[in-house]
Structures are given as structure tokens and as C-alpha cells.
Amino acid sequence: MSALTDLLSPEAIVLDAAADDWQEAIGVAGALLVRTGVTTDVYTREMVDSVLEKGPYIVIAPGFAFAHARPSPAVLRTGMSWVRLAEPVAFGSPGNDPVDLVVALAASDAKAHTTAMAELAKVIGDASRRAALAAATSAAEVLGVLDGGAAPAAPETARTSSSGAARGTTKNKILTVCGNGVGTSLFLKNTLEKVLGEWRWSPFIEVEATDTISAKGKAKEADLILTSGEIAKALGDLGVPMTVIENFTSTAEIDAALRANYDI
Structure with a gap:
């Protein structure tokens, strides 16, 4: 099991x-x-x-x-x-x-x-x-x-980078945010970490899943916030870049979000 x-x-x-x-x-x-x-x-x-x-x-x-x-x-x-x-x-x-x-x-x-x-x-x-x-x-x-009984399909292809670290970052941290911090933010965190692994950036970028209340206090520690449209509205302007993700399981969408926010 x-x-x-x-x-x-x-x-x-x-x-x-x-x-x-x-x-x-x-x-x-x-x-x-x-x-x-x-x-x-x-x-x-x-x-x-x-x-x-x-x-x-x-x-x-x-x-x-x-x-x-x-x-x-x-x-x-x-x-x-x-x-x-x-x-x-x-x-x-x-x-x-x-x-x-x-x-x-x-x-x-x-x-x-x-x-x-x-x-x-x-x-x-x-x-x-x-x-x-x-x-x-x-x-x-x-x-x-x-439990893994169905044969998995080939993973969604995300464009990769050979860069050793995120260029232009100062904090090397990304927050994934949901309303309660125990569910949807973990989905987003998992997909983001998959993309960072493909880029070979995992050793350099910390990903933290959190809720709206904690995110407001932690925002200044992060380079970027990824969240849903509804939660983005609730958070407002926290003084750091925030990108709305529609499909929390899409490596392609998150890949594009990272490229838009980092100097790729």
C-alpha cells in the first residue's frame, strides 16, 4: 500500500x-x-x-x-x-x-x-x-x-535549463499558497519541485507551502508567490511578484511562470 x-x-x-x-x-x-x-x-x-x-x-x-x-x-x-x-x-x-x-x-x-x-x-x-x-x-x-496499477504516461515535458542557480534572485525561496495550507498548496509545491528538479535548481530554491495568513508574514522572505486566482485576490499586494496558476498539476504552466519571473 x-x-x-x-x-x-x-x-x-x-x-x-x-x-x-x-x-x-x-x-x-x-x-x-x-x-x-x-x-x-x-x-x-x-x-x-x-x-x-x-x-x-x-x-x-x-x-x-x-x-x-x-x-x-x-x-x-x-x-x-x-x-x-x-x-x-x-x-x-x-x-x-x-x-x-x-x-x-x-x-x-x-x-x-x-x-x-x-x-x-x-x-x-x-x-x-x-x-x-x-x-x-x-x-x-x-x-x-x-497504488500504481495503471501504467504511467510519459511525464509532461517542461523546458529545462542547465543554469546552476536562479539568476537575479536574492532570497532563493518560493511560496505556494492556499486557503488552509494543508491541501492545494501541497499540490502546487509538488509540481513546482518537479520543475525545479528538471531545471537542476532544486539545491538552490526552497519551496514552502503555506496558507494565506502565514503568507502575509512570510512574503518578504520569498522571491515569488504561486497561488490561485481567488487566493491572489485575498492576499492583495504583498510587495513581491505573485503569479496565478490555473492547473496545479501542470509542469508546463509552472515552467512558464518561472521563466516569466526569473532571468532565463
Whole structure:
């Protein structure tokens, strides 16, 4: 088993669920967390409220929403649920709507699930595994794909640089920011680190995933902030360059963002 499938039980997977809108879709995912003893029903409300407050920042890739809220007393243990919708619904994300896959995370702290999030980011960014998940007919098949059962496609090609360090930087740090710091920012961090690895810049650039509150205090430590459109609006002008990323699993989009902000 992988770190990802350790957090996702078969009972927390529903395929071709019915939902009339995004709130109902999150409600289905939240009910699975309750049913499997991961959260109380209060957490479902917290996930919905997070989107109502911050916008559809949880829609981080085409067709994919990663529902979550901050760690709270409503989280009984770290766990996940998986909902594939019979019909996609709109969350209000112009670049990534409509959504047909909702994965919910409940984290008891901000660190225990980081390995699982890195694994999930790789799955969501892999076209062949996404196709296998869309075709799965049972929870067992979903878990098999998540555990590496589907042959991975060739990774998305990003242009690389042989430069030993980022030119023109002074702080050598990039922040990836989401509303709660425990979910979507980790997806973005994973993809960014993949690009930095391909560029051979990993030894020179630190990447930190954080939330909106912490980002405001840490911004001056960074050369660049990567985030969603909704979170960028909430952050405002922090005095450092900020780039909006539509697809948090796209190495090509992040590659372009780095080239636009660094002296490449």
C-alpha cells in the first residue's frame, strides 16, 4: 500500500454519485468522511464554508476539486474520501470547471499527509491514470490505480535549463499558497519541485507551502508567490511578484511562470 491508499478506505469511495451543485458534491464527500469515522458532520460544513469564504480555489486542475478545511476538533483522524460524479458540476472556476472528481481531505495536523498529497498530485497530473480512474467500475479498481496499477504516461515535458542557480534572485525561496495550507498548496509545491528538479535548481530554491495568513508574514522572505486566482485576490499586494496558476498539476504552466519571473 502507498501513503495515499493508507488514507483512503474502500468504504470512502463512491463512483457515479449524483449531485446537483458543488455544495452537494462536497456534501457527498463529507458524508463519506463521517461514515468512515474520519470526521464529524461539522467538518463538511467547514469545507463548504471555506469555498464560500475564499472562492473555488479548491478546483486545482481541470475537472478536479480537492475539498478540505483547516484542522479542527471536527477531524477525528487523518483520512480522505473519493467521489466521482455521474454528471459534472460547476464550482465557479473558469479555467477548470466543470468538476467530475471531488477528493476530500481531513487532516489532524499540517504535516502527516504530505507524502500522500505528493502521490495524489502525481496521479491527477498523469493522463493515463486519470483515464483509468474515470473508467474504474469499483472501489478496488480505484485503489489499484492509486497504488500504481495503471501504467504511467510519459511525464509532461517542461523546458529545462542547465543554469546552476536562479539568476537575479536574492532570497532563493518560493511560496505556494492556499486557503488552509494543508491541501492545494501541497499540490502546487509538488509540481513546482518537479520543475525545479528538471531545471537542476532544486539545491538552490526552497519551496514552502503555506496558507494565506502565514503568507502575509512570510512574503518578504520569498522571491515569488504561486497561488490561485481567488487566493491572489485575498492576499492583495504583498510587495513581491505573485503569479496565478490555473492547473496545479501542470509542469508546463509552472515552467512558464518561472521563466516569466526569473532571468532565463
